[in-house]
Amino acid sequence: MANPSVHGHGPDGPPASLGPATHHPRQQHHFYSMGQQLEASILGMWVFLVTEVMFFGGMFMAYIVYRNMYPIAFEASSHELNVTMGAANTLVLICSSLTMVLAVRSAQVGSRMGQIVNLILTILLGSTFLVIKYFEYAAKFEHHLVPGPNFTPELPMGSQLYFSLYFCLTGIHALHMVIGIGIMLVMLYWAIKGRFTPDYYNPIEISGLYWHFVDIVWIFLFPLLYLLGYHFNGV
Amino acid sequence: MTTAPDRHSYLDAPYGLKAWLLTKDHKRIAMLYLISITAFFALGGIFAAGIRLELLTPKGDVWTADTYNKLFSMHGVIMVFFFLVPSIPATLGNFLMPIMVGAKDLAFPRINLISWYLYIIGGAIVVTVLAMGGIDTGWTFYTPYSAIGSNTHVTLAIVGVFVAGFSSILTGFNFIVTVHRMRAPGMTWFRLPLFVWSMYATSIQMILGTPVVAITLALVAAERSLGLGIFDPKLGGDPVLFQHLFWFYSHPAVYIMILPSMGVISELVAAMARKQIFGYGFVAGSSIAIGVLGFLVWGHHLFVSSQSIYAGMVFSIITMLVAVPSAVKVFNWTATFYKGSISWESPTYYTIGFMGLFLIGGLTGLFLATMGLDIHLHDTYFVVAHFHFIMVGGAVMAFLGGLHFWWPKMTGRMYNEPLAKTAAVLVFVGFNLTFGPQFILGYLGMPRRYYSYPEELQLWNVLSTAGASILGVGYLLAFTYLVYSLFYGELAPANPWGAKGLEWQTSSPPPTFNFDEDPVVNEPAYDYNPSGREVHVG
Numbered sequence: 001m002a003n004p005s006v007h008g009h010g011p012d013g014p015p016a017s018l019g020p021a022t023h024h025p026r027q028q029h030h031f032y033s034m035g036q037q038l039e040a041s042i043l044g045m046w047v048f049l050v051t052e053v054m055f056f057g058g059m060f061m062a063y064i065v066y067r068n069m070y071p072i073a074f075e076a077s078s079h080e081l082n083v084t085m086g087a088a089n090t091l092v093l094i095c096s097s098l099t100m101v102l103a104v105r106s107a108q109v110g111s112r113m114g115q116i117v118n119l120i121l122t123i124l125l126g127s128t129f130l131v132i133k134y135f136e137y138a139a140k141f142e143h144h145l146v147p148g149p150n151f152t153p154e155l156p157m158g159s160q161l162y163f164s165l166y167f168c169l170t171g172i173h174a175l176h177m178v179i180g181i182g183i184m185l186v187m188l189y190w191a192i193k194g195r196f197t198p199d200y201y202n203p204i205e206i207s208g209l210y211w212h213f214v215d216i217v218w219i220f221l222f223p224l225l226y227l228l229g230y231h232f233n234g235v
Numbered sequence: 236m237t238t239a240p241d242r243h244s245y246l247d248a249p250y251g252l253k254a255w256l257l258t259k260d261h262k263r264i265a266m267l268y269l270i271s272i273t274a275f276f277a278l279g280g281i282f283a284a285g286i287r288l289e290l291l292t293p294k295g296d297v298w299t300a301d302t303y304n305k306l307f308s309m310h311g312v313i314m315v316f317f318f319l320v321p322s323i324p325a326t327l328g329n330f331l332m333p334i335m336v337g338a339k340d341l342a343f344p345r346i347n348l349i350s351w352y353l354y355i356i357g358g359a360i361v362v363t364v365l366a367m368g369g370i371d372t373g374w375t376f377y378t379p380y381s382a383i384g385s386n387t388h389v390t391l392a393i394v395g396v397f398v399a400g401f402s403s404i405l406t407g408f409n410f411i412v413t414v415h416r417m418r419a420p421g422m423t424w425f426r427l428p429l430f431v432w433s434m435y436a437t438s439i440q441m442i443l444g445t446p447v448v449a450i451t452l453a454l455v456a457a458e459r460s461l462g463l464g465i466f467d468p469k470l471g472g473d474p475v476l477f478q479h480l481f482w483f484y485s486h487p488a489v490y491i492m493i494l495p496s497m498g499v500i501s502e503l504v505a506a507m508a509r510k511q512i513f514g515y516g517f518v519a520g521s522s523i524a525i526g527v528l529g530f531l532v533w534g535h536h537l538f539v540s541s542q543s544i545y546a547g548m549v550f551s552i553i554t555m556l557v558a559v560p561s562a563v564k565v566f567n568w569t570a571t572f573y574k575g576s577i578s579w580e581s582p583t584y585y586t587i588g589f590m591g592l593f594l595i596g597g598l599t600g601l602f603l604a605t606m607g608l609d610i611h612l613h614d615t616y617f618v619v620a621h622f623h624f625i626m627v628g629g630a631v632m633a634f635l636g637g638l639h640f641w642w643p644k645m646t647g648r649m650y651n652e653p654l655a656k657t658a659a660v661l662v663f664v665g666f667n668l669t670f671g672p673q674f675i676l677g678y679l680g681m682p683r684r685y686y687s688y689p690e691e692l693q694l695w696n697v698l699s700t701a702g703a704s705i706l707g708v709g710y711l712l713a714f715t716y717l718v719y720s721l722f723y724g725e726l727a728p729a730n731p732w733g734a735k736g737l738e739w740q741t742s743s744p745p746p747t748f749n750f751d752e753d754p755v756v757n758e759p760a761y762d763y764n765p766s767g768r769e770v771h772v773g
Contacts, residue, residue, distance in 0.1 A: 029748070030339035030417075040342045040416040047408045047442060055446035058480050062454070062465055065476055073471075147470070148462035160470040164463040168454065 026200040038202050045206035049213050056172070056217055063165050063224060070158025071232070077155055077162035078229035080145055082136055086226035089132050093215045096125035104208045107191070107201035115191035115204070119184055122211070126181045133174055140167075166225055173221060176214045183207045244647060244744040259344035260747055265330035266645070267351050268321060273714070275317040275358060280707065282310035287669075287700040295687040303686035304371035305387070311374025316396050317358055319626055320403055320488060323495035324410070324441075325354070327637045328434050330645055332410055334738040334745060335428045337419025337754040342412040350405035357399030364392045373684065375485070378466040378477040382458040393456045400449045403491075407441030410434055419737075421756035425519070428736055428760050429505075429512060432519040433498025436526035440487040440494070443530065448484030451477065475540050482533035490529040492626050493593075494522060496633030497564055500589050503640055504568045505761040506734035507583040508575025512761050514567045521560035528557045538609045547606050554604035561597050565590060580732065581655035585636025588663040592632060596624030599674065614684075617677025620670045628666055635662065635713060642717065643727030647744040650720035654712065661709030668702025735761050 024034050031037040067074050099121040106114025144152040146167070147160045187204050190196065196204055223231075245262045255263055285306045289297045298306065333341050341347050364370060370392045372381040381389050414427070414435050454465045455477070464470035466477045505512045512518060534542055534550030542550075568590060577583065599621040603609050612618060643649055672695035679695075681688050688696065730739040741750050758765070 028344075030341075030344065036416060040412050043415055044343060044408065044412045047411050051404050051408065051442045051446045054443055055450050058447045058450035058483075059454070061480065062476060065473065066471075069473070070471060147464055158471040160464050161472055164457075164465050164470075167463065168457065168465070172450075 024199065034199060038205075041202045041206050042209070045209045049209065052176075052213060056169070059165065059169050059172070060220075060224075063169070066158065066161045066165065067228075070156070070161065073156040073158030074162050075229050075232040077159040077166075078225065078227075080143070080153070080155075081166070081226045082139065083226050085132050085136050086222050089129050090218065090222050092125050092129050092132070093218050096122050096129070097212055097215045099125065100208050100211045103187075103191075104201070104205055107196040107204045108198055110198045112191060112194055112196075115196060116188065119188040119191055123181055123184045123188065126177055126184065130174060130177055130181075133170065169221055169225070173214065173217050176217070180207075180211050180214050183210065243746055244742065245747045246647065246744050248747045257348070259340070259348055261329050261333050261341050261344065261347055262645070262745065262749075264347050264351050265326050265328075268325040268329060268354070271351075271355060271358065272318050272322055272326065275313050278362075279310055279313040279318055280710070282306050282313070283703065284707065286310060287703040289686050290688070290696045291700045293688050293690045293693050293696075298686065300686050301371065304373075304684070305369035307684055308371050308373050309365060309369045312361060312370070312392065312396065314626075315374050315488070316399050317354075317361065319492045319630055321354060321399075321406070322492070322630065322634050323499060323637065324403075324406055324434060324437055324491075325350075327430075327499065327634070327641060328410065328437075328495060329406070331641065331738055332413055332431060332434055333417065334741065334749050335431050335736060336414060336417055337422050337737050337750070337756060338413060338417035339748045339750075341409045342417055343409050346405050347409055350402040350409070353398050353402035353405070357395045357397070357402065360395030360398065361392060364388045364395060367391075375481060376452060376455060377481075378455060378458075378474045379468060382455050382466055390456045390459045393452045397449050397452055397456075400445045403441050404445045407438035407445075410438040411442065414438075419754045419756055422737075423756075425516065426756055426758075426760050427519075429501035429515070429518050429522070430495075430498035433494045433501070433522040436522040437491050437494045437498075439526055440491050440529060444484035444487040444491070447480055448488075451480040451484075475537065475542070478537055478540055479533065482536045483530075486533040486536065487529045489622070489625065490525055492630045494525060496589065496593075496630045497522065497525075499633045499637035499640075500568060500586055501564070502736070503582050503586045503636055504571045505763070506640070506732050506736075507580065507586060508572050508577050509733070509763050510571055510575040510761070511759075511763055512567065513570035513573075514563075515760065517563050518567050521563040524560040525557060528553060528560070532557060535604055535609070538606050539613050544606075551604050551606050555601060558597060558601055561593075565594060565597075578732075581652060581659055582636050582640040582732075584656055584659035584663075585632050585639065588659060589629060589632040589636060592624050592628030592663075592666065596621060596628055599624065612677060614682055615677035616673040616681045616683055619683050620673035620677060623670045623673075628670070632662070632666075635659070638717070640732070641738070642720070643731045644738055644743050644745070646721055646724075647727050648720045648724030649727050649731065650724055651716045654716045658709050658713040658716070661705055661712065665702050665705030665707070665709050669699050669706055670702070672696070672698045672702070735763060 027034050027037055031040065099118045103115050103118035103122060106112075106118060140146055140163075144150050145163055147164045151160055151163070153159075184207065187207055190203065245260055255267065258264060258267075285298065286303070289295065289303055289306075291297075295303065329341070329347065333339065367388050370385065370387040370389050372385050372387070372389055376389065376393065414431060418427075454463075457463045458465055458467060464472050466472045466474050468474060501512060501518055532550055532554045534546055535554045538547050538551075568586075599617070603612060603618060603621060639650070639655055676692055676695045676699075677683075679692060681692050727743045729741065729743050731743075732739075737750075737754055737756070738745075740754065
């Protein structure tokens with residue numbers, strides 16, 4: 001039991017010799033080392049993403065149950081969505097994931113310009129997503145596809161459930177996008193200030209994890225909501 | 236609060252309201268939580284008093300039926316979401332977790348403070364709801380009544396619970412990262428105190444369960460305010476789906492309440508018997524087992540809600556399996572007491588009380604897990620008695636026991652020991668008298684949530700109300716001498732109980748960064764009678 005690294009601590013856990021000789025200015029007082037701080041923040045973001053999975057999971061569960069109860073309504077309703085816009089948004093988000101990962105990479109190798117350019121691109125792509133989403137939502141209102149008293153289309157029983165889930169899932173996803181863009185604006189400000197260095201890039205790294213998570217949620221939403229109709233009867 | 240000037244502690248390092256309200260010190264946040272949950276416990280207790288007062292007589296004569304509905308709804312919402320769920324984790328857990336693993340603080344001190352503020356915001360919203368007239372859905376918010384039936388402020392109450400839920404998520408999240416990343420050199424997983432193990436299992440439940448209930452309640456709020464129809468039968472929605480999603484969190488929530496208590500009791504048993512805990516690995520593992528099984532039993536709340544009978548059978552069996560790790564704990568505590576040198580301090584009283592009440596609460600849970608019997612007992616006072624034995628008899632007894640045990644460490648003061656023993660006995664007797672008769676009432680068929688009942692049931696109800704008054708006196712007594720001790724109590728030594736564990740190696744109360752020197756651990760947990768042997772499980 002003499003060597004703590006054998007029992008439970010990862011390579012970046014607390015070192016056996018206490019008190020590092022040098023203290024990085026970004027190291028918070030309660031951590032032993034920068035490595036421990038980075039590991040803690042990354043694990044923290046992953047744990048947070050687990051809660052996010054469960055958060056969306058409740059709605060996905062409702063989706064699974066109702067899709068099985070009302071397959072015909074779900075198929076018919078799915079055809080009311082604009083697949084072109086959905087596909088365009090999928091492409092936009094995948095590109096934003098690329099620029100995001102390039103921004104993180106730039107921080108790790110210490111390229112300030114790379115961080116700034118890629119963060120701006122990420123923000124622009126994220127905003128593009130929201131603009132397309134806005135036009136989609138507007139069309140739904142025009143076509144009276146919003147659940148409630150004004151829901152008029154001739155669709156089978158259960159289609160209001162489909163559209164309720166559509167608005168809840170994509171709405172909460174869009175909310176996450178808005179929060180993500182807000183985070184990226186903060187990252188951009190810090191990147192311009194030159195805060196991130198190759199030995200301190202935690203915030204941009206974990207913000208990237210969050211961004212990718214929000215993208216992945218969309219990767220699930222797109223087939224479940226938009227492509228569902230084609231699943232039933234081919235193209 | 237006065238402390239001797241020569242002592243340097245977290246209590247008197249930068250002082251004043253601002254320093255406290257913006258603190259990132261986990262110990263101060265624990266104290267903020269302690270004050271707030273005590274306030275909510277008192278509030279919830281007042282509603283309980285209102286309920287018991289009404290049930291003193293068979294006729295509905297104190298409150299109207301509507302008021303009574305609001306009383307038990309607000310009692311449930313406040314006690315579950317604003318007292319029991321945060322109780323041990325946010326106070327004792329917040330205070331002790333970092334010290335027990337030998338860290339200077341939790342991994343994310345700022346998030347810890349945010350979690351307290353979320354709790355306060357959620358609490359403020361619920362108090363606002365209260366001022367506006369409360370809600371009448373019960374704490375379970377069952378649809379379709381909560382979505383389209385009730386005319387009370389359900390949406391706002393849901394917002395309050397939603398916000399408070401995030402405070403709970405952040406606490407659990409912080410604990411998980413702390414256990415993984417903040418342990419001191421030599422503090423291996425199997426040297427962790429059992430309190431840390433149970434808090435770890437609790438935290439996993441918090442981060443997995445709470446988001447589900449948050450989104451479920453948010454959907455109900457969306458249904459009420461935006462007219463979306465997720466659970467509305469008129470649109471083809473299924474209210475039973477709500478019950479599934481609700482209990483997916485709310486059953487684990489019961490373990491969020493009881494697992495920390497089990498952790499507290501494990502600490503108390505070892506310290507009060509001055510003995511290495513019997514079967515450390517099994518007690519630690521049983522916490523994780525309860526944590527995992529706790530997620531697979533929610534269907535036992537739906538035995539009579541049109542759930543398929545085969546699903547019911549599976550849920551019934553898994554529910555009974557929970558009794559195994561629970562029994563492992565009780566047997567191991569008993570075995571630890573066996574031939575230990577037990578000191579009869581007030582924490583010991585609470586420990587023994589907990590074991591008795593938890594045993595009854597757990598065993599009656601098996602009655603309810605049996606599908607056939609549950610049809611008779613469902614929604615009767617038997618259920619009410621059962622979960623109060625777990626949530627009040629178990630969780631609150633352990634909370635009080637832990638509070639007494641660590642009070643000297645947290646405040647640096649000793650309380651009046653004879654009074655503490657008196658309060659422990661009063662709480663135990665009062666509790667049994669309150670909820671014991673309710674088992675009988677439930678068996679005789681008295682349903683829960685009714686404000687009147689047939690006359691032949693009055694005797695048991697009078698006993699129950701009488702017990703509730705004794706219970707109330709017990710709690711008030713504990714509150715009084717604990718507050719008194721803050722100002723006039725004797726100064727506590729660093730280790731008043733002669734207990735093991737890192738928290739007893741630092742001063743009482745601890746300095747801001749917990750330890751004057753960074754701790755290094757080189758002995759197993761609870762090494763009361765060193766024999767050179769160490770548990771090697773992993």
